Amino acid sequence: MPAKEKNAISPTRSEDFPEWYQQVVRAADMAENSEVRGCMVIKPWGYGVWELIQSELDRRFKETGHQNAYFPLLIPLSYLEKEAEHAEGFATECAVVTHHRLEAVKDESGATRMVPSGELAEPYVIRPTSETVIGAAFSRWIESYRDLPLLINQWANVMRWEMRPRLFLRTAEFLWQEGHTAHETREEAEAETRLMHKVYADFLRECLAIPVMAGEKTENERFPGAEMTLTVEAMVQDLKAIQAGTSHYLGQNFAKAQDISFSGRDGNRQLAHTTSWGVSTRLIGTLIMAHGDDDGLVLPPRVAPSQIVILPVAPKEDTRQAVLDSCHALATTLRSTRSWCGAPLRVTVDDRDMNGGVKKWEWIKKGAPIRLEIGPRDLESRKVCVQRRDRPHQEKAFMDKEEFLQEVPGILGEIQNGMWERAVAFQQENLIELESLADLETHFSNEGATRWVLTPWDGDSEREAAISKGHRISIRCMPWTAAGESERAWPEKPCIASGKPTSRRALWARAY
C-alpha cells in the first residue's frame, strides 16, 4: 500500500511554486491548454469564477454610470498607425489576418489541403486592446460638450501573441473588460481614472479578499500612449507582485490621433480627454496564487461557483434514497430561503455514484468554502456535518440542521473575512522599508522569494532602468498611503538615487 499523501497537490508551494500553480489549475479543473499554443480552454469551474467576477464588476461599473457596448474583433492596420507610441507598444505581439477565404487543394499525395486565398487589400489586426476602434467610434459619436462624458465598457476577448504562456497569468488570448471614456476636461478624466482605480481596489478587497498596493506607475512602466497609469499590485505567495488592474489617463493623445473633438461651451472646437481601464482573467491566476494552499484552490465565498457542497454519505442501499432526498431538500431550502451579500446561496449536491473520499477531495481541491456531509445517522438526529475549506480537512463540526440554516451566512462571512485578514497579515509581514540603494541591492541580490521594498524615490527613468535590470526587479508603483488617495503623504526622506528629499516612495519587487 502506498504511503498516504499528506497534501493533495504535489509539489507543494515551498518545493516548486510555478509547478504547484499549474497543478492547482489542473486539480481544481479550472482550465487546460488548448491545441493552439498559448490559448486556453476555460472549464466550467474556472469560468464560473470568471462569471462571478464579471457580474460583480459589471454591477459596479453600472453603478458608476457606465454602459456596456461591443466593438469588432478586427482592427484595420491603419488605425494602429495613428498613435505611434501606442502602436509600438503592441507591435511585437499582434496576430494579423491577411486572407478571407480558404480553398480546397489536393496535394501530391492526394490529400485535401485548405489553402488561404482571397488576400485582403488591407490586413486586419486581431485586437490586442481596443483603444483605436473605440476611439474611432467616439470620434463619430461626440460632437458637443453635451455628449460628454461618454462612459463605455466592453467585455471581450483580446489577443496578444505571447512567447511564454501560463494558464490565466499570461495567455495569447484572454478575456477581459476594457472601459473607455471621454471627458470635457483633464480634471474630469483624471477623476474618472482614480474612480475606476478605486473600484478595482474595492472589488479586490471585498470580493477576492486580496489586499493591494495602489499607486501610480512610473513613466517606464506606463501603458503605451498614456500620461498616467494607475495600478493595483497584489502580492502572491511566492512574494512576486502582480498587476491586478490598471486605469489610464490618456490625456489628449488618443483624441488627437483619432480626432475625438467637440464644440465646447465657448463655441470653440476642442479635444476630449480620454481614459481606459481594465482587468482580465489574470485575476483568476492572482486569486489562485494569493489564497491557494497545498491541498489546492481556496476560494473566497464571494466568487465560489458553489459556496456549499453537500456530500451524501449513503453506505447502505436501503437508506440511500432517504439520504439523497434529504440532501436535495436541504439544498432547496438553502437556495430558496437563505442569502448572503444580496445573492441567493450557491449550493451543489454531489450525488454522483462514486467513492465518497475521492469526491470529498475533489471539492477540497476545487476550493469550495463549505462541505456538508449528510448520512443516515444525521437523518435521525437532524444534524449536518460541517467542514470548512479554511480549516484542516479532518476538522468536522456536527450542527443541528436548523442551527446551520441560521448560521450559514455568518460562516461564509467568517471564511471571507478570515481569508482577507490572513492575506493582509501576509502582505504586511513581507513589505519592508529601506533607505539606501546599497540596502536595496543587497536585499534583491538573491534569486529566490524576496520581500517587497519601499524606498524614498524621485529618481529618473534611467536610474530606475539601471537598478531594475541589474536585479530583475521593477518599480511596481509609486504607492499612495491608501487607495483612492491622490496626495502622497509619506514623510520626507532622501531619495535613494538622487539624495534629494522626497515625500514619494517607490515599491520595488519581482513581478509576474
Add this chain to the structure above:
RNA sequence: CGGGCUGUGGCGCAGUCUGGUAGCGCGCCUGCAUGGGGUGCAGGAGGCCGUGGGUUCGAAUCCCGCCAGCCCGACCA
C-alpha cells in the same frame, strides 16, 4: 528571434546505445467487495511508436529531411 532537449494508448513514462512489429503507472469501463472517506480484488477497452524518405529479410530502435512541442535568454494585462 538566439542556445539546450523531447516527440510511444486520455495523462506521465520505459523500451532506442546492442534492429526481431509494444510495455508500465495513473485514468477509463465492467463485476464483486467496501462504505463518515483520497478503498481492495478480478476482468476489460484503448497505440499505423510526430511525419516523409532511405538502409535492411525485418525499423519505435540505424541514417537523412521536415513538422511540432518543452526549457533557458530579449518583450508582456
